[in-house]
Amino acid sequence: MLTILGISGNALFGQLLIGLINGSFYAILSLGLAIIFGLLNIINFTHGAQYMMGAFLAWMLLNYLGLGYWWALLLAPIIVGIFGIILERLLISRLYHLDHLYGLLLTFGISLIVQGLFRNEYGVSGLPYAMPQELAGGQKLPFMYLPNYRGWVIAVSIVVxxxxxxxxxxxxxxxxxxxxxxxxxxxxxxxxxxPLLLTTTYGFGVALAAFAGVLAAPLYSVNPNMGADLIIVVFAVVVIGGMGSILGSILTGFALGLLEGLTKVFYPEASSTVIFVVMIIVLLVKPAGLFGRSV
Known part of the structure; x- marks a missing residue:
């Protein structure tokens, strides 16, 4: 069996796979944030709640309407995107010419309201969502076992x-x-x-968050706090990549996911903080981020 620095190959590649899965969600979510900030100059703190809404919509479509995973993957981003468009037209569009802080406070307040509504209705224990039968099972690779659904998440994230x-x-x-x-x-x-162009852009960024939520539903329990637990890390990814940098968000998301996976192998105690350590170092060396442009 392959051994690297005293760590078995199966354990190492298994953690790298988990890191790549996390990186897939970091990349899609930070991409949506980068689009909204880079093109609209709005720091969208509602992004985590919209990610959670995508997962909940997948669960609702299955349990209330009998529509499975593939329908949810199509409908949930559209529905949440329409919610985002309404939000942008009624509230966010009024803040484009104001300081970023106003948009941050507004979207943070909206996220608290959305999470509170879902928490009051469904509790916080989490709801199971079965993965599609077409993606059940896995592939036995020479160095590890790759579940089909996890491979699908990585592949579709890269394509999107x-x-x-x-x-x-x-x-x-x-x-x-x-x-x-x-x-x-x-x-x-x-x-x-x-105005229509900006509204559509915001709706698309929100739809990306919902799309990630549907992808996450079979992997994690669907609960109102799933977005709140992730959004701080995603904001750190955006800052490291460079606020508003599309390519920076994508590359940084996947890279930091892999780094987090490696940290869990060699120094597990630091796995939850390594991204923030990297953020501090990057801000000290290059305040605009790795791919950002200095103003």
């Missing part, structure tokens, strides 16, 4: 992240989005509906 980056950085729509944040008056003069 790269597709989103390509749309924003390499298409005309992405160019319109970036231009609208730099000079909305000029862009509107060319006949582009800037």
């Amino acid at each position: 992240c790269l597709a989103t980056w390509l749309v924003i950085e390499k298409t005309k729509l992405g160019a319109y989005l970036r231009a609208a944040t730099e000079n909305p008056t000029l862009v509107q003069a060319f006949g582009i509906n800037v």
Whole structure:
């Protein structure tokens, strides 16, 4: 059996797999945050609650309507995205020209309200959500056993992240989005509906959070606190990658997930703090983040 520094290969690769799974969620969630901040200049603290809403919607669709995982993967992001669009139109759009602190306080308050409503209705013990039968079982690899569902989560996360980056950085729509944040008056003069563009952008960022929530539902218990437990780590990932950097959020999310997995192998006591230690070091060396641009 392969042994590295006294650690069995199975244990090492098993923890790396867990780290890559965590990194997948860090990447998708931080990507949504980076889109909303980079294009709308809003620090969306509601992101964790919207991630939780995606998981709960998957559970509701299954238990109330009999719609399984694949329908939830399609419908939950759309429903939560519409919720985000309504939220943006009614409240968040009024804060675009104010200091970031106002958006942070508003979205933090909304997240507390949403979590409180779900906690009051469903409690905090957690609700089980079965993984789809099509992804049951696993593959025996030479160095580890890979459950099919975990492999699916990693693969679909990479595809979604790269597709989103390509749309924003390499298409005309992405160019319109970036231009609208730099000079909305000029862009509107060319006949582009800037408010609609910004609203759609916020809705898409929220939908990414809900999509991650559906992916997480079969792996973790569905409970109102699942977003609150994760959002602080995701904000740290965004800061390390560079606030508003799309590619930085993706790469940093996966990399820090792997680092967290390695830390659990060699120094488990530091696994819950290693990301924040990295954040401190990065802010000392490069305050704008690894991929961020200094203002």
